[in-house]
Amino acid sequence: MNIGLIGYPKSGKTTIYNALTGNTGATDKYIQAHHEAHVGVVMVLDDRVTKLSEMYKPKKTIYAHLEYHDFPALFTEHKEDINMNTLLSEIKTMEGFVIILRSFPDDELDELYGKSDPVRDIQKFEDEMLLIDMVIAEKRLEKIELSYKRGIKTPALQLEEKALHHVIESLHEGLPIRKIELGSDEEKAIRGFQFMTQKPVLALLNCSEDNFSQVDEILVKLKEMGYLTAAIAGKFEEELSRMEAADAADFMADMGIKESVRDRLTHLCFELMGYINFFTVGEDEVRAWTIEKGDNAVTAAGKIHSDLARGFIRAECFQYGDLVEHGSEKVLKEKGLFKLEGKEYIVRDGDILSIRFNV
Ligand SMILES: Nc1nc2c(ncn2[C@@H]2O[C@H](COP(=O)(O)OP(=O)(O)OP(=O)(O)O)[C@@H](O)[C@H]2O)c(=O)[nH]1
Ligand SMILES: [Mg+2]
Structure with missing residues (x-):
């Protein structure tokens, strides 16, 4: 991050x-x-990584x-x-x-x-960021209108226009883009602008x-x-x-x-x-990975390598807390705490994953 x-x-x-x-x-x-x-x-000196490293004694430990x-x-x-x-x-x-x-x-x-007046300062600072976003959004709108005049009116352009109008309207009200409810298609249409007030x-x-x-x-x-x-x-x-x-x-x-x-x-x-960590463990490497809360197993696999996402079959999964409590993967398997999860599985903070894949 x-x-x-x-x-x-x-x-x-x-x-x-x-x-x-x-x-x-x-x-x-x-x-x-x-x-x-x-x-x-x-x-990120996560105690959990240190503990996993003590358990698996890997060649490499990566926080x-x-x-x-x-x-x-x-x-x-x-x-x-x-x-x-x-x-x-x-x-x-x-x-x-x-x-x-x-x-x-x-x-x-x-x-x-x-x-010193932190409340005044952040208001002024946000206003300046709003202004930057507004200029960018309005310039882009002008270009889109020019395209329309030239007879170029694709669905993608129309969607972008709609999203930009939505954004500009809110900016005019002094609302940063991160506070607007954008549809996922609108969000996609404006992603490329990397607006300041969206972060x-x-x-x-x-x-x-x-x-x-x-x-x-x-x-x-x-x-x-x-x-x-x-x-x-x-x-x-x-x-x-x-x-x-x-x-x-x-x-x-x-x-x-x-x-x-x-x-x-x-x-x-x-x-x-809204980020969380999951872990991979083994003799070679114990490692922490950062993903967004709500990401599924395929997205998590893709963090490790794009091949793992592409050829994803299943994720072997257990929780750090369970491992520490029960002491070994073997006991977790006996207790039914070692699970096989599919593509849609929402990864939790502290999950330990091993991805089965085939490319
Ligand atoms: N008393 C006090 N002085 C501070 C504190 N933080 C920074 N300063 C002083 O404020 C001055 C500016 O600090 P910097 O950390 O360079 O501030 P900056 O935001 O990086 O400054 P620019 O990059 O020039 O915008 C220095 O003289 C610091 O010693 C603080 O917490 N207390
Ligand atoms: Mg400085």
């Missing part, structure tokens, strides 16, 4: 990126924004991973010329966004960008150490606005990520932080995207 860290200038995107990835992107109040995204890969892309600030005047179109086309390849909102006081930043958004408050525990009201407000939301103390977390593990644990206990920022954000991103 790839997630874009986006937001207004100096909201703490790079600080949080550093905390998450252990990388060292430059963070400075005074320098101009970096020109390109920093990209960092974070392993799921997610990629964070720390982008330059959006919707601001860049003195050095960042090519906005290039930047936007890169941002659009993200599966989801974490919008980082400055929630720490800072006199100089307050003077430059106004006093899932996590609203992340970047707090100071001092106000970290005082942002509940803002979190409630953001929830009411329909956002999945959380607060972290970005700079503190960046410092933690550079400490020895034992020291970091002491500091976290002091602050009442139970989980590392990596694990917390990993869980939130899975929740945001």
Whole structure:
């Protein structure tokens, strides 16, 4: 999964990126924004994979991973010329966004960008994204109408036109595309545009150490606005990520932080995207795979290899929890917990699959 860290200038995107990835992107109040995204890969240190690896003792153990892309600030005047179109086309390849909102006081930043106000910021930011989507949708509509005038009026074009009208109408009402109920045919017709407001958004408050525990009201407000939301103390977390593990644990206990920022954000991103993990096990490899909640066995098989989806016969399937409880595949078979599932089987989080196939 790839997630874009986006937001207004100096909201703490790079600080949080550093905390998450252990990388060292430059963070400075005074320098101009970096020109390109920093990209960092974070392993999803799932205890279940560790446990499976202990049981099967494979040659290789592969955890799921997610990629964070720390982008330059959006919707601001860049003195050095960042090519906005290039930047936007890169941002659009993200599966989801974490919008980082400055929630720490800072006199100089307050003077430059106004006093910290996360609710105002996310509203403005979403409005800017709406506008981008609107321009794209309207331009495309004009082209479609031109085609009509030239006598080209295919069913596909008509469907696209209908979907775009639907989208534009909602955007005009200030509704992001992710909140519109689109028919599956409409959804398909507009997929290629990779609209900004169609992507899932996590609203992340970047707090100071001092106000970290005082942002509940803002979190409630953001929830009411329909956002999945959380607060972290970005700079503190960046410092933690550079400490020895034992020291970091002491500091976290002091602050009442139970989980590392990596694990917390990993869980939130899975929740945001509606993703789950299934596993494959064996002597060669124990591995975690990421799919969407609701995906069936064929889609899951296709993640492993397209041949497995094409030649899918059945999936041998058991649950991680059952395996741990009963100790071996043999006992699971005796208890009827080792199942053969067909193409339509909806894979669950923690399923262990082996695909029978024939190509
Ligand atoms: N007090 C405080 N300062 C922070 C925090 N996070 C970031 N800062 C400071 O804010 C400034 C900007 O931080 P960055 O992480 O570079 O922000 P950014 O959003 O990546 O900035 P651009 O990429 O230039 O838009 C730096 O001086 C940071 O030290 C925080 O949680 N608390
Ligand atoms: Mg930055």
